[in-house]
Amino acid sequence: MAAPVRIEIPSRPAHFGQTSRTDPWWATPTVVFVVLSAFVVYSIWAALQGQDYRWGPYLSPLYSPELFGGPQAWLGGKPMWWPHWLIWSPAILVLWAPAGLRVTCYYYRGAYYKAFWADPPSCAVGEPRQSYRGENSFPLIMQNIHRYFMYLGVLYLFFLLHDAWEGLWFLNPAVGHRVFGLGVGSIVLIVDLILLSGYTFGCHSLRHLVGGSVKQFSACPVRARLFGCASAFNRRHMVWAWMSLCFVAFTDIYVRLCATGIWTDWRIF
C-alpha cells in the first residue's frame, strides 16, 4: 500500500441546519420520525397489554409465536420463572427478535440516523455535532450483529406462515370442530406474511449470505440465482420495510378490535 495521503483540507464545518438546499429537505426525516415513533409507542403499548391479541383463529403478529401465556400457547401459561416484579406479557418473550431485525436493518439505520440523530439531518445539511465515530466503534459497531437477527427473522416467517394457516380454520360450534374458511382477518394475516417475507427476503445480509459473498457466480450457479432473487426484493427494500411495518401494526389493530368487539370480522365463506 502506498504511503498515507497527507493533503491539507481546510476545515469548513457547517452549523446545524446550514444548507443551500431550497427544497423541503426536512420533510422526509420528519415523516420518518413521526411514523417510526408512532409505531414504537403503539407496539410497546400493544405488547404490554397482554390481552386481546387473539380472536378466533387469528393471532396478532406482535405476539407470534405465543410461547407462553394463553390457553393456545405452545409451552403453557405464564412461566414460573418469570420475576413477579416484572410486568408480564407473552409478547415480551418474542418481540425483541423482529425489533432487533428492524433496528439493525441497513435501510432503517440510514433512515433513523437522519431522523432521530440528525447525523446528518438530510443530505448536504449541517449537523448538530462535530464529533463523529459512525459504526466504527462502540456502540454502533454492534450493528454488525444484523445477520443474526436476520436468521431469527427468517425463522419467524415460518411462525407467521403457521399463523396464516391457522387463520383459515374456524371453530364451527354446530359440529364441534374446526372447518376451513376465509375471513377478512385471514386475508389480513396472509398479506402481513407476504409483506414481511418481501422485507426479509430483500435483507442485505441475506443477499450477501445466499450469494453475494461468492467471488465467481459462474462457479456457483445456484447461489447466483439465489442472489438474483434476493436482489429483486432488495431493490425495493425501503418500500417493503415501510409497508410491512405499517401492516404489522394494522394487523394487531385488526385482531385487537375484533377481540374487543369493536370490529366484526366478515366471513367470506
Place this chain on the structure above:
Amino acid sequence: MTATATFSIWRGDLQGGKLVDYQTEIVQGMVVLDAVRRIQADQANDMAVRWNCKAGKCGSCATEINGKPRLMCMTRLSDLSTTQPIRVEPMRTFPHIRDLVTDVSWNFAKKRTVRKFNPRKPDAADGTWRMAQIDVDRVQEFRKCIECFLCQDVCHVLRNHQLFDEYIGPRLLVYDAALVMHPLDSDQRLADLRHAHGIGYCNITKCCTNVCPEEIKITDNAIIPLKERVVDLYFDPLTRLFGGAR
C-alpha cells in the same frame, strides 16, 4: 420561447467570496451549464468554470445547484424553478480554488492508497485468463463511475466531519468493490477496508447513491456488500468457522 432567469453564482477565491446575481435569457432545452457559459461569455469573462464533455461523462462540471451536488451539464433548467434565483456554488467538501472550481486532487491521492489489481495466475499457458460473462457483469456497474466526486462531496463523513485521514469515501469504496468482486483479483483487501479505508464510518444514509449521475447503487451494491465481507472476517464467528470470508 425565451425567458429570463436569475442565477446566483459563487464568485471568489481562497480569500473569500460571495454570491453574485446574474440575469440571462434561457430557452427550452437548456441545462445549467449552458446558462453559466452564456453568463461567462456575456457578463463575467473572468468567471472560473470547469467543464469538458457537456454530456455527463467527464464529471468536470460538478457543482452544487440549489444546494444539491449535481453536474451542471445534466441539470435541465426545466427541472428547476426560475421564480427564485438558481444558486450555483462550488463543491463544499474540497478546497476552493476560484469561483466554481475546487481542488479534488485529494481523491486521486487517496486512490493511490488502494492496492493495485492483483490477478490470479493465468488460466491458460499463453498467459491469458477466462472469465464468464456473469462475473464480468457484476462489476460492470462500478466501472460506470466518471469520478465527478459528487458522492464524496455529499458524504457527511467528509463534508461535515472532515475525516479525510480516516475515511476513504464512497467513490473509492466503489473502486474497492470493483476490485474485491473482480473475478480475477486475488488480493486480500478487507483489512485495509476496515482500518485504512474506514468503511465503518459509513452510516448508510445513501446520500452518495442519491447524487450519483451514473445511477450507481453505491450503498446497496458496493458499500453494504463490502461491510458484509468485513463482518464475515471480523465480527461473525460462524462465517469464520465455516470459511465463508474472502
